Amino acid sequence: MIKSRCPRCGDLMGELPPARSRMKVDRDLFVCSACGTDEALRDGAGLPPIEPSAWPVTERLNLNDYIT
DSSP states (O other), X not given: OOOOBOTTTOSBOOSSOOEEXXXXXXXXXXXXXXXXXXXXXXXXXXXXXXXXXXXXXXXXXXXXXXXX
């Protein structure tokens, strides 16, 4: 089985289910779970999204920084 790569970061999709990217209104673009979490954190923190023209991303937000 060939594993697909995340279009946002370039990593293998992994074992967790993919997420639907928030970058498209119809949300038909799948990204890896880590990138889906990063997009949700950015949205929740009021940070601007990383546009697809800036992909692949090299850094993600750290979930632990947002858990109290």
